[in-house]
Amino acid sequence: MNASVPHIETMRSQLGRARGLGAGHSGVGHWWAERTSAATLLPLSTWFVVQMFRLGGADHAEVVKWGGKPLNATMMAALIITTFYHAQVGLQVIVDDYVHGKAHVPARLLVKIGTSLLGLLGVFAVIKLVASSSSAK
Amino acid sequence: MVELRLPRNSTIGIGKTFPAPAGAKNVKTFRIYRWSPDDGKNPVIDIYELDLDTFGPMVLDAIIHIKNEVDPTLTFRRSCREGICGSCAMNIDGENTLACLKPIKSIEGDVRIYPLPHMPIVKDLVSNLDGAYAQLRAIQPWMKSDSAPPPDGERRQSIEERAKLDGMWECILCFCCTTSCPSYWWNGDRYLGPAVLLAAYRWIADSRDEHTGERLDELEDTFKLYACRTIMNCTQTCPKGLNPAKAIGRIKELQIERKL
Numbered sequence: 001m002n003a004s005v006p007h008i009e010t011m012r013s014q015l016g017r018a019r020g021l022g023a024g025h026s027g028v029g030h031w032w033a034e035r036t037s038a039a040t041l042l043p044l045s046t047w048f049v050v051q052m053f054r055l056g057g058a059d060h061a062e063v064v065k066w067g068g069k070p071l072n073a074t075m076m077a078a079l080i081i082t083t084f085y086h087a088q089v090g091l092q093v094i095v096d097d098y099v100h101g102k103a104h105v106p107a108r109l110l111v112k113i114g115t116s117l118l119g120l121l122g123v124f125a126v127i128k129l130v131a132s133s134s135s136a137k
Numbered sequence: 138m139v140e141l142r143l144p145r146n147s148t149i150g151i152g153k154t155f156p157a158p159a160g161a162k163n164v165k166t167f168r169i170y171r172w173s174p175d176d177g178k179n180p181v182i183d184i185y186e187l188d189l190d191t192f193g194p195m196v197l198d199a200i201i202h203i204k205n206e207v208d209p210t211l212t213f214r215r216s217c218r219e220g221i222c223g224s225c226a227m228n229i230d231g232e233n234t235l236a237c238l239k240p241i242k243s244i245e246g247d248v249r250i251y252p253l254p255h256m257p258i259v260k261d262l263v264s265n266l267d268g269a270y271a272q273l274r275a276i277q278p279w280m281k282s283d284s285a286p287p288p289d290g291e292r293r294q295s296i297e298e299r300a301k302l303d304g305m306w307e308c309i310l311c312f313c314c315t316t317s318c319p320s321y322w323w324n325g326d327r328y329l330g331p332a333v334l335l336a337a338y339r340w341i342a343d344s345r346d347e348h349t350g351e352r353l354d355e356l357e358d359t360f361k362l363y364a365c366r367t368i369m370n371c372t373q374t375c376p377k378g379l380n381p382a383k384a385i386g387r388i389k390e391l392q393i394e395r396k397l
Contacts, residue, residue, distance in 0.1 A: 014271035015274055018271035023358040023361055025354065026357065027357055027358055027392075028363075030359065031393075096324070100323075
């Protein structure tokens with residue numbers, strides 16, 4: 001073998017590379033989810049900020065009582081679920097942009113699992129709030 | 138992972154300086170990227186001090202002057218010198234544009250000229266666009282129609298239908314937009330880029346084309362279409378004043394429209 005001849009790793013035609021594995025036929029759902037969750041978060045976040053101002057200076061018992069109300073608990077759960085869903089969808093975009101090669105799939109999984117667990121934790125905190133509020137009565 | 142710095146063999150040094158001719162009154166400095174595949178050296182910036190009174194008003198006039206009178210080794214593409222062939226696309230003063238349409242007067246300070254960003258370099262200001270051309274071919278930028286054309290003439294189109302192609306047929310495929318797109322820099326192997334997506338939408342919007350659905354099918358992909366992050370560099374940089382970002386937005390709208 002002639003060592004001075006440079007090794008060429010990719011000889012596939014440019015058209016073959018451009019076509020690649022073909023279209024994945026997904027992406028619309030993700031794009032739509034990103035936008036609908038963002039739109040949903042607008043009223044939910046506004047509600048949350050207003051509530052936090054109203055609860056300013058409240059003691060623990062008052063907050064527990066507030067969290068035990070069905071409407072507040074529902075809104076909190078909706079906010080937490082939408083927030084972490086939006087985070088999942090959005091972080092996926094960042095992973096797609098910046099993480100290439102072998103790390104791509106693990107990074108995608110990490111985002112999915114991480115945001116799901118954090119969201120679940122938030123929802124259980126709301127459930128706990130509701131439970132402690134009803135037992136306090 | 139993301140590359141935060143240039144590879145070692147891409148860091149740019151300082152090259153030769155070509156001083157202005159004696160007696161020159163209207164001198165402007167041109168700093169031009171130079172790289173040759175033959176000598177195994179890193180790229181350098183050569184500095185050319187030119188007398189603006191000795192050639193025409195555009196950046197292309199300046200680099201043609203350099204090639205003819207100062208340094209015949211400078212390599213670049215050019216053809217029509219009037220903004221219709223797209224050959225002289227390069228990065229001038231930090232923005233991708235056509236050298237033939239860029240007035241030297243519009244640039245403050247030194248004129249910095251680089252090849253189109255983030256593409257393999259053939260030599261000096263000539264970047265290799267083979268990948269982008271193949272992506273264009275992959276979207277089949279020609280009319281696909283199953284109905285036979287009228288035997289006695291062309292396929293007809295209303296004035297309204299024809300108007301939908303305005304802002305797209307003008308694209309000259311200089312790839313200023315595609316090479317200005319960070320998303321294309323990150324994922325150019327899978328993302329089609331603004332120029333190709335504009336061309337794709339040009340056929341999606343054409344009333345005579347009958348393969349609209351198949352075209353949308355082929356674009357529905359996390360990267361091919363949806364790697365567009367609406368950064369808008371494409372629209373900002375287009376030397377023809379076109380709006381590829383809008384065309385991409387329209388494709389996304391149609392993808393939603395057919396699902397909801």
